[in-house]
Amino acid sequence: xxxxxxxxxxxxxxxxxxxxxxxxxxxxxxxxxxxxxxxxxxxxxxxxxxxxxxxxxxxxxxxxxxxxxxxxxxxxxxxxxxxxxxxxxxxxxxxxxxxxxxxxxxxxxxxxxxxxxxxxxxxxxxxxxxxxxxxxxxxxxxxxxxxxxxxxxxxxxxxxxxxxxxxxxxxxxxxxxxxxxxxxxxxxxxxxxxxxxxxxxxxxxxxxxxxxxxxxxxxxxxxxxxxxxxxxxxxxxxxxxxxxxxxxxxxxxxxxxxxxxxxxxxxxxxxxxxxxxxxxxxxxxxxxxxxxxxxxxxxxxxxxxxxxxxxxxxxxxxxxxxxxxxxxxxx
Ligand SMILES: NC(=O)c1ccc[n+]([C@@H]2O[C@H](COP(=O)([O-])OP(=O)(O)OC[C@H]3O[C@@H](n4cnc5c(N)ncnc54)[C@H](OP(=O)(O)O)[C@@H]3O)[C@@H](O)[C@H]2O)c1
Numbered sequence: 001x002x003x004x005x006x007x008x009x010x011x012x013x014x015x016x017x018x019x020x021x022x023x024x025x026x027x028x029x030x031x032x033x034x035x036x037x038x039x040x041x042x043x044x045x046x047x048x049x050x051x052x053x054x055x056x057x058x059x060x061x062x063x064x065x066x067x068x069x070x071x072x073x074x075x076x077x078x079x080x081x082x083x084x085x086x087x088x089x090x091x092x093x094x095x096x097x098x099x100x101x102x103x104x105x106x107x108x109x110x111x112x113x114x115x116x117x118x119x120x121x122x123x124x125x126x127x128x129x130x131x132x133x134x135x136x137x138x139x140x141x142x143x144x145x146x147x148x149x150x151x152x153x154x155x156x157x158x159x160x161x162x163x164x165x166x167x168x169x170x171x172x173x174x175x176x177x178x179x180x181x182x183x184x185x186x187x188x189x190x191x192x193x194x195x196x197x198x199x200x201x202x203x204x205x206x207x208x209x210x211x212x213x214x215x216x217x218x219x220x221x222x223x224x225x226x227x228x229x230x231x232x233x234x235x236x237x238x239x240x241x242x243x244x245x246x247x248x249x250x251x252x253x254x255x256x257x258x259x260x261x262x263x264x265x266x267x268x269x270x271x272x273x274x275x276x277x278x279x280x281x282x283x284x285x286x287x288x289x290x291x292x293x294x295x296x297x298x299x300x301x302x303x304x305x306x307x308x309x310x311x312x313x314x315x316x317x318x319x320x321x322x323x324x325x326x327x328x329x330x331x
Contacts, residue, residue, distance in 0.1 A: 003085035005029075005053035015057045015312060019293045021216030024165065024189050026094060028287055028312055030220060035243060036300050039073035041244065042304060045300075047081050052302045054086070054093075056309045062194075062220075062296055063128075064098035064139055065272045067119045071103060072127055079128035093134075097124040100139025112142030112150035115268035121157050135192060136163035138179075140170040151179050155186040165191035169222075173207035190217050197221035197292065199230055199267065199282055199329060200260070209291035218293035221286045224253045225297060227251040229260065230282035231304075235268065243300070266328040279304070280311035285325065287315055 016025040031053045037046045050061065067074035075097065082090070099120035102110045108115060111182045121136055136157045138150050157163040165189050168179055176193060183190045193212055195204045198221070212219045225231050227250060228243050234256050238244050264278070271281035286295045299305045317325075 002088065003051050004019070005051070005081040005089065006088075009055055009057045010310075011278045014132060016291045019218030021193055022165070022218065022285055024094070024191065024218075026060050026192075026218065026220070027058050028294055029058055029283065029308055030062055030094075030294045030296045031058050031305070032062040032156065032222065033074045033078055033300050034064070034067050034295045035104060035247065035298050037074040038068035038070065040069055041077075043077065043080075046077050047085065048302050049053055049299055049305065050078070050081050052305050054089070056305065058305075058309070060091055060094040060096070062096045062292065063101045063124070064101070064137075067123050076129035079130070083129055088132075094258050095128070095133050096135035096137060096167065096258070097121070097128075097131065097133050098137035098139035098157040098167075099124075100137070100142070106122050110151075112138060112140075112145040114149050114153040114156070117150065117153040118156065121162055125162060125289065132161055133163050135165045135167045136323070137167035137169045137192075137194060138171075141172070141175050141179075144330070147175070147178055148182055151186065155188040158188040160211070165192060167192045168217075169194035170196075173211045176208060176211050176217070177215070180211075180217060187283055188217070192218045192293070193222055194220045194222055194296065197289070198224050198225050198226045199285055199288055199325070200263075205289075209289055212291040219289070219298050220294045221292050222296045223291075223298075224286040224295040225282055227298070229256065229264065231279040232268065234276060241300070248259060263331065266331070267325065270324055270328070272315045274314065274321065276311065276314055277307060279308055280314070280318075283308055284315045284317070285306070288317055288322075 015027050017028055019026050063075050099117050154166045158166055166183050180190045197204050235244050238253055244253050268278040271278045283295050286292055297308055298309055
């Protein structure tokens, strides 16, 4: 049965921010489908997360060929929800996918060859039952394939109409500068870069954010909540239904050290003084960086999406708050 998204979903135009110097606006929060959308997950919950997001004005959904588990199944879940519930709303959505990590056996199922990227995009389109995605990313730089070949494949995806825009993820500042020039020369400029960025991971501040601003490329920060660490999730132990509690493939209980928890508690106290939750402070902090267009969150519960969108009501920081955050992180 078709879903009718909330009539109020576009009531807050400030939610949308221009992606670099492109014509495209993205929501300040986007939803990623890395976790909680695989065939192993509860379909009704996955559906509720997507529908609630759109009801709140989140128009951007981020996928990759390998999201699941099993790999590919998040795209299948998303395609199913899109066609069952949102078929009339395709033109309101920005749907991205990526290729770069291991997807199938043999020498053509990984990294950055033209063979892999273009076959993978065709597979993603079939899984989602789409004619095109809005953004196609090279998911990671390939040290063995000429950058011209990888960027040529991404540009071909755009020129063929199977993607509207080109994206990069996990490229360094120097790689991004080179890739952006190749894409520009090919007539398919780089729209967006997807780096990891959160309070505990500030590597982009050592040069990549400057490159994005100079090149007019939008930034979309992945894992802005450090997979849940930068929320109230782990303040009193590891809940059984948390990512570290039930799916420790990427966030291992061992990562949640006493040293980290001490910082998390101090950040939580600062958030409370601002009248926010820690998740809200963490998202506002990522979005304060002018190179960042959107914070790319994950969620396991609809209530988390509600809480995270409410962060957008209080994004600004006083200089002394930023100094206090830096002091906590350095402690
Ligand atoms: N390009 C890349 O290489 C790359 C790599 C990784 C991710 N990504 C993208 O980034 C997206 C987001 O990654 P992520 O899921 O790690 O992001 P995240 O936003 O850092 O973490 C999301 C997790 O934090 C918890 N959470 C969220 N909001 C909460 C709240 N208000 N209160 C308490 N807990 C909350 C939930 O975990 P619980 O399950 O514990 O509830 C949720 O699944 C991915 O889906 C993907 O699209 C890209």
